[in-house]
């Protein structure tokens with residue numbers, strides 16, 4: 692006759708999500724399992740005291756995201772710069788202003804249609820590219836953000852964002868404008884707005900011109916999903 696003791700096998704493990712949440716930030720070896728966070732505020736709270744990598748040492752603010760928490764489109768950048776570190780908001784400097792204009796050009800609004808975030812939540816010194824170790828340390832936060840926002844479309848701005856999410860090392864000029872499926876979501880790599888600032892020509896075939904083609908493809912997919920929902 693089995694004893695009642697075996698019934699305890701049906702109990703929840705005694706390390707509930709909230710307990711784990713409290714013990715996570717300071718060691719990149721400790722995984723952050725999917726489902727750890729229920730809200731973006733919880734992620735923000737953690738990131739602001741996170742030391743899973745060295746970038747936590749110098750931050751003024753962890754930069755979590757801006758836009759609609761239920762947006763159908765998520766835009767993922769590389770890492771915060773100085774303006775973002777100071778304000779705690781992603782893409783608020785010159786690149787961010789250009790990004791907003793690109794979205795507006797096809798009638799997409801940051802507040803309504805888009806959630807913007809970065810692979811890394813803390814600013815790297817001198818705006819250098821985050822190292823693979825720093826990207827990996829921060830990735831669980833990004834995956835949780837994707838799970839919570841649940842976007843149908845993900846735009847990856849620049850090669851670091853592409854590598855950070857999908858692991859693919861590819862030149863943006865080679866794969867921009869094409870849909871890649873990642874975890875059941877439609878993803879597209881696009882030029883980073885800072886690259887467009889450095890290449891201001893609008894001639895056919897120029898990066899800015901190509902971005903105009905890409906954002907129209909994105910808008911068409913957005914409209915397609917809207918009619919299906």
Ligand code: URA
Nearest residue numbers: 768769770771781782
């Ligand atoms: N560049 C990025 O990739 N992200 C920002 O938030 C700002 C500039």
